[in-house]
Amino acid sequence: MVSGVGVLSGFASEAKAEGDALGINAEAAILVDANTGRILYEKNSDVVLGVASMSKMMTEYLVLEAIEKGKIKWDQKVKINEYVHKLSAAPGLSNIGLTQGEDYTVKELYQGMAIFSSNASSVALAEVVSGTEKNFVELMNKKARELGLEDYKFVNSTGLNNSELLGQIAAGGPNEENVMSAKATAKLAYRLINDYPEVLETASTPKLKFKDGREYPNFNWMLPTLTFAYEGVDGLKTGSTDFAGYCFTSTAKKGDQRFITVVMKADSKISRFSETRKILDYAFSGFSNEVLVKKNNQEKGKKTLPVVKGKEDSVKIRTDKDLSLTIKNGEKDQYKTKLVIDKKKLNDKGELTAPVKKGEKVGYMTVENKNGEEISFLNDKGQKASVDVVAVEGVEKANWFVLSMRGIGGFFSDLFSSAASGIKGLF
Structure with a gap:
């Protein structure tokens, strides 16, 4: 786990990849085989950077875990409080408008978060799972340790800068954000899709039809029917803030091959997809699954x-x-x-x-x-x-008689060998 954002930003900007064969135009990137977790390509993968809304993958993980354990249910009603309502109406943030005092199901909030990256929905879900967002952030960091992540720090459930949370800071300083390395982000994605593969059913939805009658597009423009369509892409999470730049964690499957990619601190909305395309092209054209033994x-x-x-x-x-x-x-x-x-x-x-x-x-x-x-x-x-x-086969223990005879046989064999050596020494 790492400390505050201010210390990390200078370090991140100085780190450079050596011999980047793919020429990826982003601060950090990684390619992973989704079946085994083998790292196939990396650039600055251990550098700690802003993760923005890609951190919602941890919120998704904890919601799905709570569902699995029966702590919450998909059809459970959640009444929207004043803070979540105001956050949902904050200008410049990705949000689905949530009406104060109105009930929404856990599933509706989860879909809003996973498809449209609704920040207010993330906070509402954090409160459902842990009572308060502060408690939920503690759970996020605890789960990160359990999953074996390194180089991370969660200060909220959304990935926003704390300064944008209307004064309701769950953890960290007033201008802190969630941070992770590309490797830690890939490991989170790896555990998410392998532990809860149902996450892809929502992540692959190109457009959300919400209860307010409006339609909200998925920010993952590489889904097959969207602007930068790529065959096989069915997840996973975008993110962007001024500090983090433009980020994208993708996963794509063709045949029996599935890969996970992470691109961090790309230059633009479009470049995070074009750089991801480079990595996926490299993966699907250059690698195959082979039986070695x-x-x-x-x-x-x-x-x-x-x-x-x-x-x-x-x-x-x-x-x-x-x-x-x-x-x-x-x-x-x-x-x-x-x-x-x-x-x-x-x-x-x-x-x-x-x-x-x-x-x-x-x-x-x-x-x-x-x-x-x-x-x-x-x-x-x-x-x-x-x-x-x-x-190949079982070997039973010999009974005491056989073991005794072997012992006697061994004794006489040793005695004979000693005698033979003595006699030989006479000549």
Whole structure:
């Protein structure tokens, strides 16, 4: 978690990407495989910047979580208070007009927030989930920690500058905004669409028909029927403030491939979409999902593990499923496998101890790039592209009589070997 906005803005402007092959015209950007979280491209991805309304993805996450846990319901009525009403009428802000004293359902408010980025709707939902926006902001930061985000700070539920909230500041200073890095934003999007895939049903809606009879367009102009249509785009969230510039988190799917992109601090409304298009074109034309290790694969020269105290003295091991990874086209031969056995399963002689269950995990098989290039994931704390390695068959523990005979046999074998060595020494 990071501190205030003022400290960060200078740092962000000085950070530059080295060797940006795509030439992305934005302060920061990232491309992620949505299935595994593998990072395929990044520019200044750890630099902390204003996130604007993209922070509403966290509000969406917490609302969907509250629905899942039964704390609130979609058809639950929410009565609009004076502050939310006044905020909904504030000039220059994205809002759906909400009438003081009138009831709106949680679903109506959620749709207004997710489709038209209604700021007043976000505050109303924050109050429903946590009682006050202040409590909700504490929950946002707590959830960010739980999700493993780094480089973030939430001070409100909307992404607005605190100075625009009519004096109702939930956290932070009077001119603070929510901040995140591109990597943290991508990880939030990754968790949102994987934990709550239903979010895309709303995010992909091109136009909201609200109860007031008006229609409100989706600000994601890359949805297939809108101005900058791109095949497969079905989310996720735009954002803009003077501090944050123009931002966009997208997700798009074609066939079995889904990608997440984040563009931060682009120059204009249009450029955040044109730069996103560059990244998506690069993703769909340059990468494919390949099986690098097949199910039942056995590493050459390491097809078995020794077993002590068992009816058999070894057990075959193999992978329990395919290992697939999104990689650059034509680079499948650039990867090599590596078998890693769980040392906790072995004795000091490198043996498993019976009984061994059929299908018991004894380690994993991973892949590495032959040229030494790191395979990076959003969860950068040791995550690997790997698949479990398991025992092919079970090995029962031998009974006491068999173990005794083995012990006696071993004794006489050692005795014979010692005697033979002694006799040999005489000649």
